[in-house]
Amino acid sequence: MFTRNIAKFNQAMGFQRSSTNKPKTQPGSGRSIRMGASNLCHHIAGGPISIEDASYISWVVEHPSALRSFDQMMKAAKGKKIALFLDYDGTLAPIVDNPDLAFMSDEMRAAVREVAKYFPTAIISGRSRDKVKEFVQLSNVYYAGSHGMDIMAPPRPVKTCDGKYPTVALDKKGNEVLFQPAKKFLPAIQKIQTALKEKVVEIQGAMVEDNSFCVSVHFRQVREKVIQRRGQGYPIIVSSSPKDTKASFSLHDPSEVLTFLSRLARWRKSSSSSRSLAQIWGVGD
Numbered sequence: 001m002f003t004r005n006i007a008k009f010n011q012a013m014g015f016q017r018s019s020t021n022k023p024k025t026q027p028g029s030g031r032s033i034r035m036g037a038s039n040l041c042h043h044i045a046g047g048p049i050s051i052e053d054a055s056y057i058s059w060v061v062e063h064p065s066a067l068r069s070f071d072q073m074m075k076a077a078k079g080k081k082i083a084l085f086l087d088y089d090g091t092l093a094p095i096v097d098n099p100d101l102a103f104m105s106d107e108m109r110a111a112v113r114e115v116a117k118y119f120p121t122a123i124i125s126g127r128s129r130d131k132v133k134e135f136v137q138l139s140n141v142y143y144a145g146s147h148g149m150d151i152m153a154p155p156r157p158v159k160t161c162d163g164k165y166p167t168v169a170l171d172k173k174g175n176e177v178l179f180q181p182a183k184k185f186l187p188a189i190q191k192i193q194t195a196l197k198e199k200v201v202e203i204q205g206a207m208v209e210d211n212s213f214c215v216s217v218h219f220r221q222v223r224e225k226v227i228q229r230r231g232q233g234y235p236i237i238v239s240s241s242p243k244d245t246k247a248s249f250s251l252h253d254p255s256e257v258l259t260f261l262s263r264l265a266r267w268r269k270s271s272s273s274s275r276s277l278a279q280i281w282g283v284g285d
């Protein structure tokens with residue numbers, strides 16, 4: 001089974017089978033890809049292989065490199081309209097500790113600007129639209145902030161009467177063209193944010209980020225498992241393989257998460273003191 005997976009992995013990554021040949025890597029390929037490649041050679045030479053590497057190999061077999069599969073993808077897309085939907089954090093910019101410093105490189109900006117000339121391109125983020133736009137600084141893309149709750153189209157490349165190109169899409173009355181289906185919930189979201197900030201201020205390293213139509217609580221800089229010490233939570237890891245973790249409980253996979261969440265909701269609903277979130281926050285019914 002394993003050998004079969006490694007053969008498929010080889011094929012997916014475009015590596016040579018011989019252990020004397022260095023595996024081919026793609027420019028910009030991630031650390032884990034290089035790790036997989038070196039361990040592949042190790043295995044072929046007859047050495048042991050760790051569970052992590054094995055899982056990675058299986059994963060790459062299931063999710064072949066888009067670079068290696070490029071021709072195949074384009075063949076299937078021939079004659080079709082292509083649109084690009086890009087995430088920001090971790091996709092266009094590397095993950096960093098301070099969310100305010102997640103800058104994208106000029107090289108990446110140029111690449112996005114270029115590709116957006118040919119395909120409608122949208123940047124979809126959990127962040128507020130303004131913040132993503134501030135990072136990306138491009139005028140030829142769609143910005144979808146707050147997980148799509150706040151969308152702005154790029155301006156049409158048509159000169160206005162003063163001979164200039166507009167920087168945002170405007171309607172006939174000169175207003176910005178925006179899609180904000182959750183606008184009526186903004187007061188409720190603001191209340192939630194204020195309440196969260198009051199709670200989070202007690203936790204060293206944690207911070208609340210205002211993303212307009214949603215709120216993020218960052219815990220990357222919180223000392224590990226603070227939650228456990230406070231005795232206020234049940235840390236649960238979702239993993240199908242054994243992992244070194246401080247979590248107290250585990251769920252095997254998303255289907256178990258689904259079962260867990262449904263059971264939790266049922267449990268809350270059947271409890272006599274159950275109140276909906278809207279009631280707790282004092283908004284709606």
Ligand SMILES: O=P(O)(O)OC[C@H]1O[C@H](O[C@H]2O[C@H](CO)[C@@H](O)[C@H](O)[C@H]2O)[C@H](O)[C@@H](O)[C@@H]1O
Nearest residue numbers: 088089094095096097098099102125126216220
């Ligand atoms: O849905 P996404 O667009 O992927 O947004 C997810 C969150 O992205 C940002 O947080 C992540 O990146 C930060 C900067 O690298 C990092 O510090 C943080 O730990 C990551 O979770 C963003 O700041 C959040 O508001 C988004 O929810």
